[in-house]
Structures are given as C-alpha cells and as structure tokens.
Amino acid sequence: MSTPSAQRGLDDEAAATRVLDAADRLFYERGVQAVGMDDLRAESGVSLKRLYRLFAGKESIVEHVLERRHETWEAWIAEATAAGSPRSRLLAIYDMLARWFTQDDFRGCFFINSFGELGAMSPRVAEIVRAHKVGFQTTVADLVTAAGAPSSLAPQLAILAEGAQTTAAIAGDPEPAKQARAAAEVLIDHALRPA
Template sequence: MDDEEARTRLLDAAEALFYADGIQAVGMDRIRTESGVPLKRLYRLYPAKESLVTAYLERRDRRWMTSLREAVSGAADPVPALFDWLADWFCEPDFRGCAFLNAYGELGPGGPAAVLDVVHRHKAELRSLLSDLAGPGEELLADQLLILVEGATVVAALDPGPAPARRAREVAQRLLDTRASAGG
C-alpha cells in the first residue's frame, strides 16, 4: 500500500467514524483498525489527530460543495434546486447533520485552530454560494437563505427525512415571491 492509498483509507475511516460517533469519541487506534493502515504510517501521514480531523473536513467540504454547486448550476431555478438537493441529502441513510456544525459544537470555540478554520471557511463558502444565488445587492436574502439552509439541516439531524428541506423551500419561495412583488 502506497501513501496515497493509505491516506484514502485513513480519510474514509476517519470520515465514517467521526461523522457517526463524533471526533472526541474516536481514537486514532480505532481509525487504524478500521482503515487497516499501520499506526506508524498513520502518524507519519497525520502526526496528530488534529491534522486528520482537518483533512477529513477539508475533503468533505470539497465533495459537499462540489455536489451542491453542480445541483444548483444546472438548474433552471437554482434556489428550489438547493432545497431539493438538501432533501436528498437529508434522506441518506447515514445522515447525521452538518459535519462542520457537529465539529464546532463538539470542539467549541477553543478547539484546534486548524479545524475551526476549516469550519469557518466552509460556512463562508456556503454563504458565498448563496450570495451568488440571491444575486447582486441581495445580501439580506443570502443571509436569510443561509439561515434556512442551516436551520433545515439542524432540524433534519433530529428528524431525518426530506420534510425540513421542503418546509425551508416553501419559506424561501415566499421570500423570493415577496421580493419579486415588491420589485426587488
């Protein structure tokens, strides 16, 4: 097994375990066992748990944002498409809410700086995408969409399924309709 395969196996195991059980509940030995990567190589590739958590969140961010961007960029009406994408995500069998909010909630504002940086960058990137969807000069609408996305995600974490995304989509549509009827 080369380093690239070891990295992939470690990140796959870390993502599954951290997302399902939490960052603090999962030790490096458990990741080693699940991945089949020797402990010495694990620590050579990721010298501290913080570096593995950071890499897991960075990889998840890239995959999540890429998938979301693809869903809205090809849609005739991107805001409803956003919430349809969320509804599909909320129905995934292993859905456990937002990995970034989970990490922040678990580690708190005093958590490892590198991990918190990934969390903040992810949320800024999501906010930027929503700003693009809202359009120029629509910063308030972008903030409202962000609250709807985050709120639906938290509600779905407690009660998985498409309903929170559908309700958030209805609210988003009302916001868009109100803005359209007001002329902006």
C-alpha cells in the same frame, strides 16, 4: 516503469486515503472525540506507526476530513445549481438537502458537528468550519445576485438551509428540507416582486 520512491509515494497516498475514508465514516457516525487512533488503525488497516508518519495526529486527520467534506459539499451545490432559472437554482439547494437528508447515514452537518465538539479547543478546526460556512453564504449570495434580488435575501436563505440541516439531524426526519424550501419560496417571491 515507476521508481521505488514513486511506488512508495503511491502506497502512502493509498494508505492516507484509506485512513481518511475510515476517519470520515467513524467521525460522522460516532463523533470525533469518541474515535481514537486505535479505531482508525483498525478500520483503515493502516498500522499506527504508518498512520502517525502520514498524519501529525488526530487533529490533522480531522482537518483533512473537513477539507474533503468541503470539496464534496461544493460539488453537490455546483451540480444542484448548474441549470435553470435563477429562482429555480436557489430552490435547488433545498432539493439537494432533501436528497441528502434521506440517506441512511445522514447525521447532520459534519461541519456543525465538528465545531460543536472541537471549535473551542481547536482554532484550526474552527477556522476551516467558518471558511466552509462563508463559502456557502457566498455561493447563495451569488445566486441571489443572479436572480436580481436584494442582497439581504442571501443570509436569510443560508440560515434556512443551515437550520434545516440541524433540525433534520436532531429530529431524524427529512421533512425540514421541504419546510425550508417552502419558506425559501415565500422569501424569494417576495424579494422578486415588483415594487
């Protein structure tokens, strides 16, 4: 049997999860600055008093949402690149993007969106976004190394993926994932071509 303090801890954890789920949805749909604490209270069903007890403020919630999004992204990339030849694992990144871009709620990269809104005002948000992007670049670099391609290929492939995300969001069209994949194939095949 759990103690009252353990039950309160579970209750707080569940409440925090509800707040973060609501924040993730609302921030991604409307933008961070367009969503106030009252919106988060209404969407999550967690009182403002408790919300402020769980999180120091809105910026703290943004940071937590970014950290959760990072974990989701890492899981997507790991799953997409888990099997196959080194070449197919690199191309799988663009296939994963194509699946993401066709989701009804796709609004672009939450990290890019957050950086655009808050990067100049929030050093911590900028730090989290930069670390996320470096993590992706490192993953691509590791896959490029496994493929036996020159290291210069990694930033080129990462830029293709980043550009596809932004272009798909602005255009409201998933086609940039296919275009980026086609360009990646050319770059990879050129890099792997015998000298």
